[in-house]
Amino acid sequence: VLRNEALCTGCRSLLAWSPHVAGSLLPRACDQIYALRRTRARVGDKREWATAEQNKTTTKTISPREYTMQPCLTFAPLGRDDEASNGLITVYTGVARAAGVSYGPFHGVFPGPTPQAEFYHRAVKPLVQSFLSGLNCTMFAYGQTSSGKTHTLFGPPKFFDMDPVLHWGACPRALMQMVNSTDRQTCDLRVSAVEIYFDDVFDLLNKRAAIPITGFGKNVKSASVGRAFMQEQRDVDGKWIPPYLNGKKNSAVVITDSFETQGAFEWKIEGVEDVLRIMQIVESTRSAKSHAMNERSSRSHCILTVILSSNHAAAGACGGGGGASAASAGASKRQLTQSKFLFVDLAGSERITKTEVVNVAAAEAKNINTSLSALGRTIQMLRKRKGDKDAYVPWRDSALTMLMKQSLSGNCRTALVVTVNESNDHAAESQSTLRFGVNCGSLKNEVARDVRETDGELDMLRGLLHEVNLSLAHMQAKGMHGELMLEQFPRPTCQGFVDNFRKLREAEADVAAALARGEPKTSEHVKELQFVADNLKGILLRQITTGIWREPKPGYMAKCGEKADLESSIARLVPGKEPSAAPPDLMAEMSARLTIRSLVAG
Numbered sequence: 001v002l003r004n005e006a007l008c009t010g011c012r013s014l015l016a017w018s019p020h021v022a023g024s025l026l027p028r029a030c031d032q033i034y035a036l037r038r039t040r041a042r043v044g045d046k047r048e049w050a051t052a053e054q055n056k057t058t059t060k061t062i063s064p065r066e067y068t069m070q071p072c073l074t075f076a077p078l079g080r081d082d083e084a085s086n087g088l089i090t091v092y093t094g095v096a097r098a099a100g101v102s103y104g105p106f107h108g109v110f111p112g113p114t115p116q117a118e119f120y121h122r123a124v125k126p127l128v129q130s131f132l133s134g135l136n137c138t139m140f141a142y143g144q145t146s147s148g149k150t151h152t153l154f155g156p157p158k159f160f161d162m163d164p165v166l167h168w169g170a171c172p173r174a175l176m177q178m179v180n181s182t183d184r185q186t187c188d189l190r191v192s193a194v195e196i197y198f199d200d201v202f203d204l205l206n207k208r209a210a211i212p213i214t215g216f217g218k219n220v221k222s223a224s225v226g227r228a229f230m231q232e233q234r235d236v237d238g239k240w241i242p243p244y245l246n247g248k249k250n251s252a253v254v255i256t257d258s259f260e261t262q263g264a265f266e267w268k269i270e271g272v273e274d275v276l277r278i279m280q281i282v283e284s285t286r287s288a289k290s291h292a293m294n295e296r297s298s299r300s301h302c303i304l305t306v307i308l309s310s311n312h313a314a315a316g317a318c319g320g321g322g323g324a325s326a327a328s329a330g331a332s333k334r335q336l337t338q339s340k341f342l343f344v345d346l347a348g349s350e351r352i353t354k355t356e357v358v359n360v361a362a363a364e365a366k367n368i369n370t371s372l373s374a375l376g377r378t379i380q381m382l383r384k385r386k387g388d389k390d391a392y393v394p395w396r397d398s399a400l401t402m403l404m405k406q407s408l409s410g411n412c413r414t415a416l417v418v419t420v421n422e423s424n425d426h427a428a429e430s431q432s433t434l435r436f437g438v439n440c441g442s443l444k445n446e447v448a449r450d451v452r453e454t455d456g457e458l459d460m461l462r463g464l465l466h467e468v469n470l471s472l473a474h475m476q477a478k479g480m481h482g483e484l485m486l487e488q489f490p491r492p493t494c495q496g497f498v499d500n501f502r503k504l505r506e507a508e509a510d511v512a513a514a515l516a517r518g519e520p521k522t523s524e525h526v527k528e529l530q531f532v533a534d535n536l537k538g539i540l541l542r543q544i545t546t547g548i549w550r551e552p553k554p555g556y557m558a559k560c561g562e563k564a565d566l567e568s569s570i571a572r573l574v575p576g577k578e579p580s581a582a583p584p585d586l587m588a589e590m591s592a593r594l595t596i597r598s599l600v601a602g
Helices: 009-017 019-053 116-132 149-153 170-181 220-224 272-285 323-332 359-385 399-403 405-409 424-440 457-477 491-516 524-545 554-573 586-593 596-601
Strands: 061-068 070-076 089-092 095-098 101-103 108-110 137-143 187-197 200-203 288-291 294-298 301-313 334-345 413-421 444-453
Touching: 070 424, 095 424, 101 424, 108 116, 116 137, 116 170, 116 301, 116 334, 116 413, 137 149, 137 424, 149 170, 149 334, 149 413, 170 187, 170 272, 170 301, 170 334, 187 272, 187 399, 187 554, 200 399, 272 491, 288 359, 301 554, 334 554, 359 399, 359 405, 359 424, 399 405, 413 424, 413 444, 457 554, 491 524
Parallel strands: 070 108, 070 413, 137 334, 137 413
Antiparallel strands: 061 444, 089 095, 095 101, 187 200, 187 301, 288 294, 301 334, 334 444
16 A cells, blocks of 8 residues: 555554554555546546547537536534534444434535535535536535535625635635636636525526526416416517427427526626625525524525636637648637536525524425425436436426426536534434435436537527517517506606606615625614615505506516527627627616516515
């Protein structure tokens, strides 16, 4: 062992302390080291093969490889009133044991006082490197409330004002590594952040605007109760177009293998200032409350998506041996490599008898537990199907499972952070969390780089954007964009409605500015500003119920989201350039925000 392996400090100390114990443990460690080296060798071969395949113009996915989901186990430190576990959960060689039952193996085990930098280096940095090389990645945290999920992924409250080395969590550290590792001339790095609150999706970077989920088919259950799950294809009159089967000519619907948010605002990352600003907005905007177990408990699932687009020349596209003209033709071809990284901070499961929540907080807890149960059922079905791609999986049971479809069963390398509490008071919840981690550890995904040629794609997208603009103009001419009923109400009444909306916009801007300055939500100044905004919302709601404002049709809102997606796609094809922004329009903003559901949710 000493001749062939570079032993770590711990192994050398073990040898010096007890050669007999070391003799029984080190051979097992050496076997793991040899297995790891063999795995790394295979990965190196795959990367070399991927580089060779990248030169082929006919290949869109490169170097497929099977990844098993890697669950990590973290322990929350005991609180003041928590009873010591006295060995409730013991871990040996990655396998956790609780109440006589073994759970595992886990990819990594991190006790309560583990530094954030160590967790990032061991569990997150390999994923970031895969993301930078062109692979889709996901890291999501699951556990009981107050077990440290948000602390692990983001950091403690107001971490952006603290020492980055000591307090920043996995997400801001990863964003900083991405910023430092990408070329701004050829790469485009963007971030979107949404939260799932009461099974509806809201854009955290755009004043919590309600946004739909698009995908194949129509969610009948959600549509029946007025949720924001919309089909991505509608006709010029806003009517929903039913899906067609694969292979049918002139199909109006593109069948996708995943669900995505439509129209979410994407923030372009240029430097550390953008990272800090995004973290501040997400923390101040995300729904949170205090209860008996946690001073700041997340009341929604948060999904932060990082999108990396690399636009580069297709090296060797001419195939070799074609003369000067062929070389110039090959050099003119462009390729686009896109990858996504999802940070999913799940709200914690909780028992109302322990958290002592009532009224709205109790309803939030029930909804959180319902969505987590849907996630558990989805993972159970994924385990049972055993490679049968046509087996039924209940993706549509919740918005959370729809948005995590690609992470759990698609082209994505996924890692799980399982957070448990060592206190005896939460033994049942900790064991349930460990079982969830074991179930996820058996899931496997085939992951490959997504590379496509962009010749002609930019013109095609601009043509589609022109068609969408024509459809929006047609809808606006028919009054589908939301409008004031000027013919039915006196002009002073309509003018008062517009003035109230302008005042609401200014009041919300004052609240956002106060939170950005670091003022807590519980401060008297912020409370006063929020009271003014809430009062204006109530006035607008009462005015809307009189019929003075006609709400925009769902088809119009879906077209607006489609327009935003096309503009983002065009911006990715031309790194360093922003899409042309339309001049601010008060009526357009009112159409986007003045719906009863969005006002109540806000």
